[in-house]
Amino acid sequence: MADGSGRRRVGPFSVNPLGLGCMSLSHGYGRPPSAAEGEALLRHAFDLGVDFFDTAALYGFGSNESLVGRVLKDHRSRITLCSKGGMAGVQFADGMKRVIDGRPETIRRNCEDSLRRLGTDVIDLYYLHRWDQRVPIEDSVGEMSRLLAAGKVRAIGLSEVSAPVIRRAHAVHPISAVQTEYSLWTRNPEIAVLATCREIGAAFVAFSPLARAFLTNTLHDPTSLPDKDLRRAMPRFAPEAYAANLRLLPPYLELARELDCTPAQLALAWVLAQGEQVVAIPGTSQNAHLQDNMGAGDVRLTPAQLQRLDAMINRHTVVGPRYNPASQADVDTEDFD
Numbered sequence: 001m002a003d004g005s006g007r008r009r010v011g012p013f014s015v016n017p018l019g020l021g022c023m024s025l026s027h028g029y030g031r032p033p034s035a036a037e038g039e040a041l042l043r044h045a046f047d048l049g050v051d052f053f054d055t056a057a058l059y060g061f062g063s064n065e066s067l068v069g070r071v072l073k074d075h076r077s078r079i080t081l082c083s084k085g086g087m088a089g090v091q092f093a094d095g096m097k098r099v100i101d102g103r104p105e106t107i108r109r110n111c112e113d114s115l116r117r118l119g120t121d122v123i124d125l126y127y128l129h130r131w132d133q134r135v136p137i138e139d140s141v142g143e144m145s146r147l148l149a150a151g152k153v154r155a156i157g158l159s160e161v162s163a164p165v166i167r168r169a170h171a172v173h174p175i176s177a178v179q180t181e182y183s184l185w186t187r188n189p190e191i192a193v194l195a196t197c198r199e200i201g202a203a204f205v206a207f208s209p210l211a212r213a214f215l216t217n218t219l220h221d222p223t224s225l226p227d228k229d230l231r232r233a234m235p236r237f238a239p240e241a242y243a244a245n246l247r248l249l250p251p252y253l254e255l256a257r258e259l260d261c262t263p264a265q266l267a268l269a270w271v272l273a274q275g276e277q278v279v280a281i282p283g284t285s286q287n288a289h290l291q292d293n294m295g296a297g298d299v300r301l302t303p304a305q306l307q308r309l310d311a312m313i314n315r316h317t318v319v320g321p322r323y324n325p326a327s328q329a330d331v332d333t334e335d336f337d
Helices: 035-047 059-078 104-118 137-149 163-172 193-200 211-216 239-246 249-259 263-272 287-298 303-312
Strands: 008-010 013-015 052-054 080-085 087-092 095-100 123-128 153-159 177-181 203-207 278-281
Touching (some): 008 203, 008 278, 035 059, 035 287, 052 278, 059 087, 059 104, 080 087, 104 123, 123 177, 137 153, 153 163, 163 193, 249 303, 263 278, 263 287, 263 303
Parallel strands (some): 052 080, 080 123, 153 177, 177 203, 203 278
Antiparallel strands (some): 008 013
């Protein structure tokens, strides 16, 4: 759903096809940057043309929304601001923990809390971060539609859900965007979600399009990752599996050299070539990586080059599942047999 200017449609919004996933500015990949570093990166992203910013109530247990809202408030009318509810931090006696809760009253409270932290009176695109499978999707999306009717959100999205659930949700209220992981090494959306998005006119928002740094050729030893890095719990990053996956990179890097682009730019160009309804939100905490990523918009891949990439790295060549069993139980996305 391009609009003729190189920009792409996400519901009622026209955005740069390369947005910014803001999670890593607060948690996920070891020690996050300082507040000053995070602020500088967000400002740099805006200066480079990023106008699609993705945060969530969960990230940093609210601190990410506070950071994004504080830094971007002066540009509010020039950006599309996205956040997520239905999964947030809850204080227990032994500390703050992640809780998936899709009850209508919780979604409303999550949204009100997000609006306060973001310092805005409306969230442009509000996602259900995870489907709480104890609650009918119709109930969760029904409450989101009431938030839209009340002027608290402008469009509704879903994250990590299957095609049948997307259709059920869309029957309650039009779904503007579906977000899930997508890259050369994570192809699950190709089973049914991409086609369903095209069918209902929703944008597809690809998170982790760089395969959590694998496709950037910057992570060669996963045992060096910090203890709290979320990749330590992912089977593909276990030492034996990762050693096997690293053997996929030489032909990939050779194609990047042929195209005179960086590995990260090649990965992002592949994602954006998968359809005009696709938008990518790579995350980073480093300005140099941000600038590198934004150069992907200038990379054009021929059908033959796309075929080469598809043959190099795909669900048959990648070793290890995307998530461990506990994390996989929290998502509703289709998986390959």
